[in-house]
Amino acid sequence: MTKKALITGITGQDGAYLAKFLVEKGYKIFGTHRKTHPPNLWRLDELGITDKVTLRELDLQSDRTCTKLLQEVKSEEVYNLAAQSYISVSFEQPVATGEITGIGVARLLEAVRAVDPDIRFFQASSNEMFGLVQEVPQSENTPFHPRSPYATAKLYGHWMTVNYREVYNTFACAGILFNHESPLRGLEFVTRKITFNAAKIKDGLQDKLLLGNLNARMDWGYAPEYVEAMWLMLNTPQADDFVIATGKAYSVRQFVEVAFRVLDVEIVWEGQGVQERGIDRKNGKVLVEIDPRFFRPADANLLIGDPSKAQRELAWKARTSLEELVEIMVKEDLRRIRSGSIEV
Numbered sequence: 001m002t003k004k005a006l007i008t009g010i011t012g013q014d015g016a017y018l019a020k021f022l023v024e025k026g027y028k029i030f031g032t033h034r035k036t037h038p039p040n041l042w043r044l045d046e047l048g049i050t051d052k053v054t055l056r057e058l059d060l061q062s063d064r065t066c067t068k069l070l071q072e073v074k075s076e077e078v079y080n081l082a083a084q085s086y087i088s089v090s091f092e093q094p095v096a097t098g099e100i101t102g103i104g105v106a107r108l109l110e111a112v113r114a115v116d117p118d119i120r121f122f123q124a125s126s127n128e129m130f131g132l133v134q135e136v137p138q139s140e141n142t143p144f145h146p147r148s149p150y151a152t153a154k155l156y157g158h159w160m161t162v163n164y165r166e167v168y169n170t171f172a173c174a175g176i177l178f179n180h181e182s183p184l185r186g187l188e189f190v191t192r193k194i195t196f197n198a199a200k201i202k203d204g205l206q207d208k209l210l211l212g213n214l215n216a217r218m219d220w221g222y223a224p225e226y227v228e229a230m231w232l233m234l235n236t237p238q239a240d241d242f243v244i245a246t247g248k249a250y251s252v253r254q255f256v257e258v259a260f261r262v263l264d265v266e267i268v269w270e271g272q273g274v275q276e277r278g279i280d281r282k283n284g285k286v287l288v289e290i291d292p293r294f295f296r297p298a299d300a301n302l303l304i305g306d307p308s309k310a311q312r313e314l315a316w317k318a319r320t321s322l323e324e325l326v327e328i329m330v331k332e333d334l335r336r337i338r339s340g341s342i343e344v
């Protein structure tokens with residue numbers, strides 16, 4: 001019998017990749033989008049699967065229709081990927097972030113419990129829950145210390161997932177996802193901002209790239225591999241939580257260097273602190289500058305995941321190196337710019 005899955009946040013980066021992955025596995029896919037604006041379908045369009053998914057409206061901030069939706073869809077698996085996922089926005093809208101990213105998880109878990117307790121539930125938890133890190137690298141046993149309204153809301157959703165598993169025996173799993181990127185990443189995120197703007201600079205469409213903290217280090221993986229881990233979690237005998245990460249960290253500065261290198265530009269750095277600049281070695285042009293507006297009010301520190309449990313129990317491992325990831329993203333942005341398929 002054809003398996004069915006419901007993906008909240010199907011219009012986001014992970015939602016689109018997960019939908020493609022599950023369609024290829026033969027699943028029938030239902031996905032939700034917000035009713036407040038027309039569905040944002042560019043990612044599903046780019047992956048060529050818009051006509052292979054059935055869309056339904058759901059706004060986790062206010063919607064009380066989760067139960068009705070689950071009754072209609074009757075899926076064996078529910079993947080909760082919807083979230084107000086921008087850390088900077090969460091400082092401006094902490095209450096809305098709490099409602100969507102935190103309480104939204106409780107709404108879905110309650111619906112699962114009411115409609116069919118056999119539904120398997122995946123929650124997209126975040127490395128940001130470690131925030132002020134208590135140890136490096138972070139594993140499933142590392143204590144949390146969130147440093148933003150986003151991370152605090154994610155922590156609520158995470159513990160609710162654990163709670164439903166422990167109290168109601170729900171097959172509920174949380175993936176503690178470290179950063180994962182792709183050409184489908186939103187332009188507000190630093191990686192995509194770098195690859196898109198570097199490609200524009202290469203083609204003479206822009207002069208400079210403005211960034212915040214160049215020394216922030218991140219554990220960056222490739223998104224299509226992370227959605228495979230989500231599916232693996234729901235298809236093992238025992239529900240549990242897993243850190244999904246590469247186990248390696250690189251700085252924003254290194255990401256910038258690799259992105260320009262893909263475009264045949266070598267960056268050299270001059271100056272200190274907010275005066276630091278990235279310069280094209282060939283012609284002395286300033287291509288990267290610091291803009292203090294992009295510093296976070298409270299940065300999480302060294303977030304590096306320990307993915308050994310996922311490797312051991314799910315046979316999951318990140319496969320794409322940072323260099324490969326950056327190259328995929330830069331080349332795709334260059335292609336989009338040159339083909340006119342993205343507004344510049």
Ligand code: NAP
Pocket residue numbers: 008009010011012013014015033034040058059060061080081082083084085086100124125126127177178179180181186
């Ligand atoms: P994303 O691209 O920002 O997608 C977020 C999705 O949530 C979009 O489909 C968005 O829909 C939807 N959404 C936003 N507000 C909503 C609301 N009020 N009601 C219902 N849906 C709403 O995020 P992503 O990168 O795919 O990440 C997927 C999940 O993993 C998120 O929960 C994120 O917090 C978590 N996560 C991601 C990373 C990462 O590195 N990517 C790391 C850790 C955790 P619209 O199209 O309507 O905006």
